Amino acid sequence: MGPATHYLDIEEPFLMYRGGELPALRIAWETWGTLNPARDNAILLFTGLSPGAHAASSPVDPAPGWWEDMVGPGKPIDTDRFFVICANSLGSCKGSTGPASINPATGKPWRLHFPELAIEDIARATRLVTDHLGIGKLYAVIGPSMGGFTALAWLKQYPGSTARLGLISTACSATPFAISIRSLQREAIVTDRNFHNGDYSEDEWPEVGMRLARKLGMITYRSAGEWQRRFGRKRQDYFPSTLFGMRFDVESYLETHARKFVGQFDPCSYLYLSRAMDLFDACDSDETLKNLFRRCFTGHALVIGVETDILFPLHQQRDLAGALESSGSEVTFEALPSVQGHDAFLVDFERFEQPFRDWLA
Amino acid sequence: MGPATHYLDIEEPFLMYRGGELPALRIAWETWGTLNPARDNAILLFTGLSPGAHAASSPVDPAPGWWEDMVGPGKPIDTDRFFVICANSLGSCKGSTGPASINPATGKPWRLHFPELAIEDIARATRLVTDHLGIGKLYAVIGPSMGGFTALAWLKQYPGSTARLGLISTACSATPFAISIRSLQREAIVTDRNFHNGDYSEDEWPEVGMRLARKLGMITYRSAGEWQRRFGRKRQDYFPSTLFGMRFDVESYLETHARKFVGQFDPCSYLYLSRAMDLFDACDSDETLKNLFRRCFTGHALVIGVETDILFPLHQQRDLAGALESSGSEVTFEALPSVQGHDAFLVDFERFEQPFRDWLA
Known part of the structure; x- marks a missing residue:
């Protein structure tokens, strides 16, 4: 949370995907760039497990963000062109409601009394922010790591809601490893x-x-x-x-x-x-990945994987790219030889920059 | 420890490689097969971190051992031909002196008062057993995993002491991973x-x-x-x-x-x-691996690695095989496509059997 953080407070019950409910909800979010009059230049960015909404610095908050080299004026996700939105995930502790928030019924932190969290809940809570901003169809939805799970959970719940889909070092579900x-x-x-x-x-x-x-x-x-x-x-x-x-x-x-x-x-x-990451499975309703994409997405997808990633190994991004392609979408697939493993998207910008520029051009 | 375990008790101080000493020493060991009159059919087997001396069953102790499928009559390490010796490592807790043993000075277990352990100490304590058995040059020394470290520590301390060297899923030192x-x-x-x-x-x-x-x-x-x-x-x-x-x-x-x-x-x-595994480095005296082998071993080496091993990755066995070859030894190198990773030598016998039979023929 910083000087650029906005908060959306919803004073209505939020029903959780796996049961239970939250009596009210706060989502912390930030934006960069300007929404154009047609409202069609918005990019929604989902985060990995630990980052907050502060993806990049801005005049209001000059502190570097978690994707500082990727998001900003003239950068690969160019805020001179795009209106970029990033929210802190529901369940996290960086401004949005989560187990560390106060449970209004007890006046104490929720902790283990928080209802079970699903990746689908994170997507749906973020939808409240884009609704609040009056955004319909997105120019792109981008998710690295856990954020890729959230992007898929978003698509499943809001079919046809984005023209581009960026799945970075992610998968349709976790491996047993x-x-x-x-x-x-x-x-x-x-x-x-x-x-x-x-x-x-x-x-x-x-x-x-x-x-x-x-x-x-x-x-x-x-x-x-x-x-x-x-x-x-x-x-x-x-x-x-x-x-x-x-x-x-x-x-x-x-x-x-x-x-x-x-x-x-x-x-x-x-x-x-x-735990939400373990339980997430884009195909949990017995729908194949190909059918899921056919039903929920038509557009240009960017799928990036890294050869040395052991947490989301390359075969998982190949599967995503294959399913997207066979579902009829245009796909740019990059298998990067970075030595920095799963974290490459956070550090090896030289390799990640160009695929993003080409894809968003 | 079982009915086939022998114990060697040494009532003299044992000076540790990295300083400190043990006032006395007990080493637990087992043997299989018969030492021939020429005393030249002995194979010394070093263990991984956790197994004891019970590598295989025998009439005296029918309980299956940790390398049951590899050691026995007619098996790849054929006890009809060879006299096989396996000792519990110094520092372990399966019959040999270690931190769980009683410190005679206090009457209580050593625990953290045990002197720092080096892989070299394990090799030297095992030498007491082969000396006790009156064995000079060995037919083979074999070490999987940590046992490979011990085999190298043995060679360094006893150059020329074996005609064959088996290094299985091991390395000359640990990777930072x-x-x-x-x-x-x-x-x-x-x-x-x-x-x-x-x-x-x-x-x-x-x-x-x-x-x-x-x-x-x-x-x-x-x-x-x-x-x-x-x-x-x-x-x-x-x-x-x-x-x-x-x-x-x-x-x-x-x-x-x-x-x-x-x-x-x-x-x-x-x-x-x-910790002894982390600290071990066959080349810690600035000797190259090639020179170490040239100085300490001439014979036929078997080096086996497994493609999916992340603890002792294949490039480490390639390095061992390369150094052995350039030092003038005959080398059989096998890169096995087993899916069972570092543990393959304990479970994927189909792949490990033939290389051992050919090498010991």
Whole structure:
């Protein structure tokens, strides 16, 4: 949340996809660029698990956003041409309603009393924002990682609502490998001595579990090859020689990232979003992916995958591209040889830039 | 430990590779087959991190061993021809001295007061057994996984001591990816609320940490492709619907394996062996791998790697085979297309059998 954040407050019950309801709802969002009079230059951006609505800096909020190099004037997602919208996901903790928000019935945070979250709920809550802005058909919907799940959940619920679809390092559902990683991350959090079944306090925070979860995340976000080049077996021998403390550079790198993350994300939000990712399946109503696209999307799709991604492996983006193509859409498919794994879309802009420029031209 | 286990007790100080000493030492070991009069048919088998000396069944102990399909009469490592020796690694907890053993100075388990363990110590403690058996040059030394590290540590300390060298799903040192995984496993154990800096008791065991460590291990021992085929997104819907409990088959599989492991392995043993693996580097004295082999080994080497192994990736076995070849040894190198990842040597016998038969013929 920053000076450019807008909030949409809905004072009506929001029925959740898997049952239960929220008595009211707040969604935090930001926009860049200007909506044209025809209202047909809007691009909706869904986020990965942890980022908020602040995708890029702006005159009002100069802090760099999570996709700073991709979104802005003259950038691949060009805000001189497009009106870009990004919302914080429902269930997250960066301005939108989630398990860390106050449950009006109790006056205390929802935590584990929050109803089960589905990716479909995130899409539907974001729809409230585009409705509020008076936007009908979108120029493009773009989702990297978990955001790709949300883009698919959006399409299923709002067929024909976008002319372009950008699916980046994502899939139609999670692999058992990805599920096993997230299952372990959740187990580390819920078994933390401070978790107390969700009743943790500022003073007793499940830090250990969150640190383990983040480190395990980092291991799957990057690639073994990148670390081989970057860290090799370099050690920090100025550390006191301890049996089980940090010593290798790679251990220190993970620790740095984990420390940054621990205070920034609510453990229950993490659990809900993580589980929602596992459970999402674009084909859960026994519809084939090809039929889903035939029913919900006709236009120009951009599908990008990275050869070294172990969390959303390349065969998953091939499947998406194949289904889109056979459903009759125009598809640009890029298999990038980046060494930075799943996180490449957040760091390897040289490779991601041109496909976006060509696709949105 | 079973009815076929032998014990070698050394009542003399054992100086550790990285400093410190053990006042006395016990090594548990088993043998299969018969040592011939020339004493030149002995094969020494080093183990991975967790197995004990019981590599195979025998009339005395019919319980299946950890390499049951590979070791025995008529099997690839044929005990009708060879005298096979396997010892429990120093630092482990299956009969040999380790952090779970009693420290004679205090009458209590060593735990974190055990001196730092090096792979070189495991090799040297095993040498006490072959000396005890009156064995000079070995017919073969074989090491899978961590056992491959031990085989290299053996060679460095006892140049020219074997005619054949079998390096299976192993490397000359760990990758930063493997180090990061093991670092996380150790962190899960030492942060367990019951770990108490090593002073855990039978009643308060660091079960949660050990369970997480084992699950993370399983994730890196197998391959994403195997799980895709085996589990896909199958769920156990007869489980009560819980937000963060098990539901997918892959989660239940991990839980089953973790439960089996928790009571069977001492947490401190795990920590010491795990860290010893990270720190091992066959080339730590700035000797190239090629020179190391030129100095310590001339003979016929078998190097096997598996395409889907993420813990000891195939490029590491290629490096070993390349160095062996350029050092003048005969090398059989096999890159197996098994889907079972690092664990393939423990389960995919169809692929491993023939290379062993040909090499030992």
